[in-house]
Amino acid sequence: MSFHILLELAVAAVSTGCAQPSEKPQPATSQYEFATTPSWQDEFDYTGKPDAAKWSYDLGDHGWGNNELENYTNKIENAKVENGHLVITAIKEPSGKQQYSSARLVSKGKGDFTYGKFEIRAKLPKGRGTWPAIWMLASGNSYGNKGWPDNGEIDIMEHVGFDQDRLHGNIHTKAFNHAIKTNKGNNIIVKGLSENFHVYACEWTPEAVTILVDGNTYFTFKKEATYQWPEWPFDKPFHLILNVAVGGNWGGQKGVDDSVFPQKMEIDYVRVYPLATK
Numbered sequence: 001m002s003f004h005i006l007l008e009l010a011v012a013a014v015s016t017g018c019a020q021p022s023e024k025p026q027p028a029t030s031q032y033e034f035a036t037t038p039s040w041q042d043e044f045d046y047t048g049k050p051d052a053a054k055w056s057y058d059l060g061d062h063g064w065g066n067n068e069l070e071n072y073t074n075k076i077e078n079a080k081v082e083n084g085h086l087v088i089t090a091i092k093e094p095s096g097k098q099q100y101s102s103a104r105l106v107s108k109g110k111g112d113f114t115y116g117k118f119e120i121r122a123k124l125p126k127g128r129g130t131w132p133a134i135w136m137l138a139s140g141n142s143y144g145n146k147g148w149p150d151n152g153e154i155d156i157m158e159h160v161g162f163d164q165d166r167l168h169g170n171i172h173t174k175a176f177n178h179a180i181k182t183n184k185g186n187n188i189i190v191k192g193l194s195e196n197f198h199v200y201a202c203e204w205t206p207e208a209v210t211i212l213v214d215g216n217t218y219f220t221f222k223k224e225a226t227y228q229w230p231e232w233p234f235d236k237p238f239h240l241i242l243n244v245a246v247g248g249n250w251g252g253q254k255g256v257d258d259s260v261f262p263q264k265m266e267i268d269y270v271r272v273y274p275l276a277t278k
Contacts, residue, residue, distance in 0.1 A: 032205040032206075032207070032275060033275075033276045034116065034117040034203070034273040034274065034275060034276055035273045035274050035275075035276045036273070037273070038271040038272055038273055039116075039272055039273065039274045040054075040107075040111050040113070040271075040272040041269065041270060041271040041272065042054050042055075042086070042269065042270045043084075043269050044081045044084055044085055044086045044267065044268070044269065045084060046081055047081055047082055048076070048080065048081060049076055049079070049080065049081070050079055050080075050081060050086060050105055051081075053110060054107060054110050054111060055105045055106065055107060055110065056105070056106050056107075056108065056109065056110065057072065057073075057074040057079070057103065057104065057105060057106070058072055058104040058105075058106055058241075058243075059072050059073065059074060059104075060072055060096075061095065061096030061097040061098045062097075063248075064245070064248075065148070066245070066248040066249045066250065066251075067247070067248050067249050067252070068131075068245045068246060068247055068248040068251070068252075069098055069099065069100050069129075069246045069247035069248065069252065069256065070090060070095070070098055070100040070101060070102040070244075070245055070246040070247075071095035071096035071097065071098040071100070071101050071102070072101075072102055072103055072104045072243070073095065073096075073101050073102075073103060074103070075101070075103075077089065077091065077101070078090075078091065078101055078102055078103035079103035079105060084268065085266045085267060085268055086105075086242070086266070086267040087264050087265075087266050087267075088102065088103045088105070088132075088242060088243065088244050088264060088265045088267070089102070089103070089244070089262050089263070089264040090102040090125065090130065090244045090245075090246050090261060090262060090263050090264070091261060091262045092258050092261035092262070100246040100247075100261070102243065102244045102245065102246060103243065103244070104241065104242070104243035105241070105242045105243070106239055106240070106241050107239045107240040107241075108137075108139050108239040109139070109239075111239060111240060111272065112139040112237040112238065112239050113237060113238060113239070113272055113274075114235065114236060114237050114238070115204050115205055115206065115274070115275040116204055116272050116273055116274050116275055117201065117202070117203050117204075117272070117273040118136075118156060118201060118202045118203075118204070118240070118270075118271075118272050118273075119199055119200075119201045119269075119270075119271045119272075119273070120134050120156065120157070120199070120200045120201070120242075120267060120269070120270050120271075121197050121198070121199045121200075121267070121268040121269050122134065122157070122197060122198065122200060122265060122266060122267045122268065123193075123194065123195070123196060123197045123198075123265070123266045123268075124159050124193045124194050124265055125161065125194060125244055125263035125264055125265050126161060126164065126193075126194035126260065126263065127161045127257050127260025127261070127263055128161050128162045128254055128255060128256060128257040128260065129161055129162075129246055129247050129251060129252055129255065129256030129257055129258075129260070130159075130160070130161035130244065130245075130246065130251065130260070130263050131158075131159070131160050131161070131244070131245040131246065131247070131248055131250065131251025131252075132157075132158075132159050132243070132244045132245070132265045133155065133157065133158045133159075133241070133242075133243055133244075133245070134155075134156045134157040134158075134200050134240075134241075134242055135153065135154060135155045135156055135157070135158070135240075135241050136153065136154040136155075136156065136202070136238040136239060136240055136241065137151070137152075137153055137238060137239060137241060138151035138152050138153075138233065138236055138237070138238055139236070139237040139238060139239045140236060140237065142229075142233070142236050143174070143229045143230075143233050144174055144229070144230070148172070149172045149173055149174055149177040149179070150173075150174045150229075150230070150233065151233050151236070152171070152172065152173050152233035152234055152236075152238070153170075153171065153172040153173075154171055154202060154204070154209055154234070154238065155168065155169055155170040155171070155172075155185070155211075156169065156200050156201065156202045156211060157169065157200040157213075158170065159193060160250055160251050160253070161251070161257075161260075161263075162251075162253065162254040164193070164194070165189050165190060165191055165193065166187050166188070166189055166190075167187060167188050167189075167190045167193065167213055167218075168185060168186075168187045169185055169186060169187070169188075169211030169213075169218060169219040170183060170184065170185030170186075170211075170219070171184050171185065171209055171221045171234075173230060173231055173232065173233055174229075174230040174231075174233070175230040175231045176231065184221050185219055186211075186218050186219035187218075188213065188216075188218040190213060190214075197266075197268055198213055198214050199212075199213070199214050199215070200212075200213055201213070201215075204234065205275060206223070206235065207222065207223050208220055208221060208222045208223060209221045209234060240270065240272075242265070242267060242270075244263065244264070244265050
């Protein structure tokens with residue numbers, strides 16, 4: 001609470017009498033709120049392939065800019081819905097040019113969002129070489145070189161199997177990204193990431209991107225008054241991505257333990273709550 005607000009409260013107390021012990025000053029609230037009902041969601045209460053009205057596949061075995069070792073497919077063995085969960089499975093098998101198969105689901109063109117609260121309840125894979133992620137990319141190319149990182153990235157959850165109990169949340173922009181060592185993000189120790197479901201969330205407003213796990217904030221990126229698109233490209237539509245990578249520049253830093261495969265990320269639900277006007 002600012003000095004000016006405290007001063008105003010003190011003046012009010014003098015003019016109206018001493019406040020009772022139970023009368024505590026209330027913190028200022030944000031001007032932004034989120035709807036209580038999702039505007040877009042998948043509860044995975046069906047069986048078979050992921051809902052084609054909500055999800056498409058990114059396909060390929062070209063390394064995805066990170067020297068990854070999987071081939072992303074649209075096979076049901078790599079992405080299926082069963083027992084109320086979406087299951088993305090990385091398998092040790094020849095696939096395309098690679099020796100692993102997996103899946104990368106995207107909501108682009110079927111679920112594109114500008115601001116909102118995003119909640120994904122998931123249980124993560126385990127083992128050296130696994131690299132699951134729940135994240136967002138811009139759905140269009142509005143800025144700069146028309147690609148990454150100029151148009152932005154929001155990482156709601158990233159995890160690398162060689163550092164089992166550590167969870168990561170990050171943003172990437174032209175000005176702030178790991179390639180030029182200016183990345184903005186944080187990490188937190190959370191036990192049981194592969195044994196229990198946790199809720200991974202992002203609260204995105206015109207002024208900040210906040211990353212949470214189980215309702216606890218551990219990273220906030222605020223828009224400064226001086227920021228232009230190189231620092232803040234987060235006023236355009238973004239889409240969700242769910243994937244399990246294998247190896248790569250980060251996930252494979254300590255090699256890949258082939259004995260752990262197959263490995264899966266299970267997702268209980270994906271819910272998007274739009275920004276609400278107060």
